[in-house]
Amino acid sequence: MLMGCQSNNEMDEEPETVDVSNQQKVEVVAEDLDIPWSINKRDDVFYLSERAGSIAKVERGEVTRQQVELEKSLSTAQEAGLLGFVLIDDGTKGIAYYTYEDDGQPLNRVVTLSLDDQKQVWVETDLLIDEIPSGAFHHGGRLAIGPDDKLYVTTGDATKPELAQDQNSLAGKILRMNKDGSIPEDNPSKESYIYSYGHRNPQGLAWTDKGELYASEHGPTANDEINKITAQGNYGWPEITGTEAKEGMIPPLVTSGDDTTWAPSGIAYADHNLYIASLRGTAVMQLNLETNEMSTLVSDVGRVRDVFVDGDVLYFISNNRDGRGNPAEQDDRLYRLKIK
Numbered sequence: 001m002l003m004g005c006q007s008n009n010e011m012d013e014e015p016e017t018v019d020v021s022n023q024q025k026v027e028v029v030a031e032d033l034d035i036p037w038s039i040n041k042r043d044d045v046f047y048l049s050e051r052a053g054s055i056a057k058v059e060r061g062e063v064t065r066q067q068v069e070l071e072k073s074l075s076t077a078q079e080a081g082l083l084g085f086v087l088i089d090d091g092t093k094g095i096a097y098y099t100y101e102d103d104g105q106p107l108n109r110v111v112t113l114s115l116d117d118q119k120q121v122w123v124e125t126d127l128l129i130d131e132i133p134s135g136a137f138h139h140g141g142r143l144a145i146g147p148d149d150k151l152y153v154t155t156g157d158a159t160k161p162e163l164a165q166d167q168n169s170l171a172g173k174i175l176r177m178n179k180d181g182s183i184p185e186d187n188p189s190k191e192s193y194i195y196s197y198g199h200r201n202p203q204g205l206a207w208t209d210k211g212e213l214y215a216s217e218h219g220p221t222a223n224d225e226i227n228k229i230t231a232q233g234n235y236g237w238p239e240i241t242g243t244e245a246k247e248g249m250i251p252p253l254v255t256s257g258d259d260t261t262w263a264p265s266g267i268a269y270a271d272h273n274l275y276i277a278s279l280r281g282t283a284v285m286q287l288n289l290e291t292n293e294m295s296t297l298v299s300d301v302g303r304v305r306d307v308f309v310d311g312d313v314l315y316f317i318s319n320n321r322d323g324r325g326n327p328a329e330q331d332d333r334l335y336r337l338k339i340k
Contacts, residue, residue, distance in 0.1 A: 051081035072100035083141030128181030204267035216264035266306030
C-alpha cells in the first residue's frame, strides 16, 4: 500500500523519529480476527468491522462473529470490503462504509445497519450516500462522529488523482453529513457533502479536546501525511506532495519524507498526542502536537489498521492477514496498552 505525509508552514523538516517501544507492556485482548478495520467500544464490549463482511463482537476476550447482510455484494478488490463502522444510538444501530461492484465498476456507499439481536446479524436498513467513486485501490473508508454530532467520511481518489481537485466528485475528500444522510446547513456549501478536498487516500480522523480535526493520509510511495483539517481546505493532491507548496493549498502538519513510508490508517487523540496506526511502518506511532515530534510507541506486531483511546488505555488492531502482511498464528489481534 503506497501512502504519504507532508509538513506544514510551521514545520518544513521531517519529524524526528524516536524509538520508545513499549512492546513489553502490550496485552492481547482478542485473537483470530478476520482483517479487522475499525474499533468501536460500548461499555466493556468491542465491535470491530471485518473486511470480509462481519462485525466481531469481543466480550471478555471471547469473539462472537456477527454477520452483516448488505444490499450489495462486497467487492473483493484489494483494500476493499466492509471498511468503516461506527455505533450510534443505543449500540444496536450503526453506520458502515463498504465497497461493492456495479457492472464490474467498484463503488463505495455509506449505509445504516440495525442489529437483529436474536440472530446476531446486522442488516442494512437505509442508504445515506451512494456511488462514491472507487477503483482497484484508494477506497478511503474511515467514518467518525465529530464533537458536533455530524458524520465525517474519508474517501480515496479512486486511483484517479485528478478527482481529488474536482469538487463535483466525492473522491479524494473528507465528507460531512447528518446521520440521516442529509447535508448540514453549515457545510462549506449547502449543496455539497464536501468538507475538505485534495486528499489522496485519507484513512484516519480524530478531534482534540478543543474540537480541532486531524486526518492521516497515504501519500505516493512515501510522503505520508498528518493534516490539520479546516472547512473548505484544499490539501493539494495531486498538485503538491511532501514539503511542496502552492498558493491556496494547505501543506501537511508533518510528513514521512521522500524516503520513508508509514502508511497511516486510523488515528486517535489523547492529552496533546495523536496515536497513529501504521501499516507499512508496522507500528503504533505517537505525534506530540505541542512539539511535532513523531515517535514509535509500539513495534513488532505487524501491520496496524486502527487505534482507539479509552481513558488511559490505547487499543489497536493488527492487519497481517490483509494480503500484504506476514501473519503469525492466531492473527489478527486486538491489543491493549496503558498510556501515560
